[in-house]
Amino acid sequence: MKRVYICSRFHADENHTKEENIHRAFFACAVALERGYAPFAPHLIYPNCLDDDDPQERSIGLAAGNAWLAACDELWQWGATVSEGMAAEIRLAQELNIPVRIYNSIGIPKEKWNGVKLADEVGYTGNGD
Template structure:
């Protein structure tokens, strides 16, 4: 099973973005991939405390190296996402942008 790193906004509306991360993870699963979703660290760390955000970012980036691809979601690219995408490029990991209509096609209920 392909391992895909979920790259999407977290800061700002953390609660709303965590819900979106669940949806993106479900999308990956239904596409036959195993999602690596670092957003879920925000369930045990406080993203508004810089030290805890840094800890979560470092933990997420440490998982990126073993992923087959990075899937980018959302309508904005945050600083954290730019760091993830940059690392993926440095590691020669494919970066794929997932459009909303692709998600709807798979998750339409």
């Protein structure tokens, strides 16, 4: 089973609440599991045992996430908008030659954006169909 690192927004922005972002990360993990991957989303774990508002504890969480990223087979950027933290994770994946796959927030791969099939169409699986 391939390991996939879920890279998605955590903090709220002008368009999405923190709760919406957490929901999207859980959805990304569910999609990965359905497709036969073993997902890891550090922003769903570490903020529960570290204070993300404390710079020292945030640094520890980021370092732990990077250690997991280095052990993954792929990084999935989940959502078109990239935060500063996501950008750092993507750069690290590229430096480590870990493939980066880009999905929108409902799981459509970038190569299918504006394509013929939509996520709600019969027969769309999100696996390149």
